[in-house]
Amino acid sequence: MSWVGTSVARREDPRLLTGRGRFVDDIHLPRMLHAQFVRSTVAHGTVTGVDLSRTLAVPGVVAAFTAGDLELGDITAMLDRPPSEFVPTAMPVLARDRVRYVGEPIAIVLAEDPYAVEDGIEAAKVTYEVLPPVVSDEQALAPGAPLVHAAATANTLVDVSMFATEGIDDVFAGAPCVVNVRMKTGRQNALPLETRGAVANWDARDEQLLVQTCTQVPHLVRTVMADCLRLAERNVRVLVPDMGGGFGLKCVVGREEIAVGAAALRLRRPVKWIEDRKDALTASFLAREQRYDLRAAFDADGRILGIDADVVCDMGAYSCYPFTAGIEPLMASAELPGVYRVPAYRVRGRAVTTNKAPTAPYRGVSRPQIVMVVERLFERAARELGLDPVEIRRRNLITEFPYTGVNGVTYDPGSYLESLDLCERILRDEDWYSVRDSDRVVGIGYSCFSERTGYGSAAFAKRKMAVVPGYDLAEIRMDLSAAVTVTTGTLSHGQSHETTLAQIVADRLGLDLAQVKIHQGDTDRVTYGFGSFASRSATIGGSAVARAATALADRLLHLGAHLLETRRDQVGLHHGSVRAHDGRSVSFEEIADVAYLKAHLLPEGAEPGLTARASFDVQGDGTFSNAAHGVVVELDPGTGRVRILRYVCVEDCGVAIHPQVVEGQCRGGIAQGIAGALFEQVTYDAQGEPSCASFIDYKVPTALEIPEVAIHHLETPCEFTESGAKGAGEGGTIGAPAAVLNAVNDALRRTGVELDDTPIRPETVQRALQRHGAIR
């Protein structure tokens, strides 16, 4: 029996279910101070004065620092692109003379308790010379607009034109059918339920700044911390405790984390910062506000001939580290053709800067939007050409693999057509098309997509990032009790790696799952690593631990053969021992006893100990998971409410290491996709004041809005990951908005109204139904 493929009980569960997890706010250190930030109350302005004298007089307040007090280096994310394509932004840890969004940190206040620090924040006085703010992408790009950064003329941080297939203009000129889609998607908050936070203290004995922070990228936090504080990397150790979700928001380095480290170093006292929900909603990292202007050419049979795309992403005030403001436009530009055979493609992708909180990657990064916009193109073309919307997709899906697209990306094998066919068959078999044909206002929508996972160094290098995440390292050791500890540079924050990576390792060594412990989130235990994002952990981290386990197995076989006085090719692993073909065996404990305590018995030249180390990187373009989603919605003509009657997801992430975990990722992802399609949006007023500072204004869907999701699995194993797994972290979020949007439009088919923007507001739906006579 193998562990991979089995939904075993999660290793994480017992502590999390009993309240014995350790999240960052659960950490308490002696003499610990509590930090909060004085934040800008204006969206754009020059800071003319920061008066902290009243703050320092508040009982319990111990210190308060501004940028000038701490003299830290800036956080500057870079792309290796020319100035015509990329303008970097230096994001100061604390604002100096200029503030660029409401919520930008200006000073850090430290107090003996978390209540006193709030009193201290309230007592601070900052004066500004207010500058006109830029609060939308249109405003940013308008001639004569105020500049958010002086160096970014036209308020543009990234401007990249790509691919431009030769003759594409002729393709459009001669095409029998050309359709357009203009679409805008709302700004969102990834919204991990645990807000950001950090505890830092200087350990004089280890000569280390110990930073316990909830980050998806501990080594990158170490690198930036060392850089900003001008310390050697070895003087910084980042530890990640249990983490209450991340979804991308925590895969960038936050300026508050660095400020907390700097304050702890300065005061030589432990400092804790826990972000409150208001700051999390207004002053952390946001995502997803994009505008698309697309046209596509089709032949008379509905075969796509070309796509011409203009993508504008409102990235807010600064580039995030390490991805830069290019994260969204470059992802959109590279991946837009998706699962379809598109012969001609041209795209311009831009990142504009505005006076809003900056953006970070959020689950799916641009792919929810590109899938929406491309799926809308097919729906529109189907209607123009009188084709069935599923049939037009069938005619265009990639069916032969590997397939190298017009975007220069090579897609490894997937089940694009099979997943769509199955998804449609399920909805037909369940008779939803009869419900659709009834006099209820019901629509059916689909989305087809693939999701690149396992971005290796080669793939990120194509983006021209100055920091190229890609590989990961794993280190494995077996101790005297034959128990195994594996360290990995990836970092679970809900994805169950303590279980799933252990399954991979236990299989390689023939061990019981309980014998394997995954250790993550400690920069002193792994030389370097890139953490968890972009669905990289099962593919890259999982392959690295698999290789480390194989290397340890080799070592056990080598030593076992020696102790059994036989040849290496005469032995195999067998239930915690090395067994010779003649039936004699030596247990792992006996081998460990020699390896650690009786080294004189080791074969000549063999090193003592039972450890191994391995790395993994993806050389090509990564591996593509795929899925088809089918949704049935009913619209309420009275309220405009969109009710999801049925949700079917047919997914293929290769070998599912733990099917229940894969389903959990799908369902959770779909919930976030539905949230984006129907509910969540961060808005700002004309002065750049954020309108969503609480869960009253930012509508996070509950169990009454999120439906049950039926999941069906197909399995096209990845050819180059060690376990055959592809990533499964983001697909749900990528596919859901398009399927929901298509279903709503299908339900509106009798009205002649088409909606392309998200979130879809109930009032928009209600207006469409009332004005256009769908009410009977």
Next chain:
Amino acid sequence: MTDKILISLTVNGTAYDDVLVEARHTLVDVLRHVLGLTGTHVGCEHGVCGACTVLVDGAPARACLMFAVQAEGADIRTVESLSDGEGELSDLQRAFSEHHGLQCGFCTPGFLMLAEGFLAERPQATKEEIREVVSANLCRCTGYQTIVEAIDGCARERRGEGRQ
């Protein structure tokens, strides 16, 4: 505002007679940072997400919306009370694990206490009623389905209906 007040309350069966708090201290802060019971989490501090749900005299309550002084004389139960000291999980906790009703685990204590209070009051609850109650709290990882299934599974087992 910062004057200290002495309160007494019972938490998970232990009587605390001399807890010194400020009037403005919330119950959840006192549970977490004064009594050291960090299993109850803080998600929004304005009563929407429900991560801080505890039982106050048997009924689910948002511990971020109560001042500690309001809990004077109250009997409080937190997630730490659900399983025995040996670490054996309760049937409700087991159901969450079996149904994969948690991923990151941050919202989980709130959902557990919500369900613990609700099932005690309404052991006959239907799955639809459970879904409605689950909508009181926010979870960002699961999409809620497995939380509903876990609570429903636990209720069924308690009713002797066996596994569905």
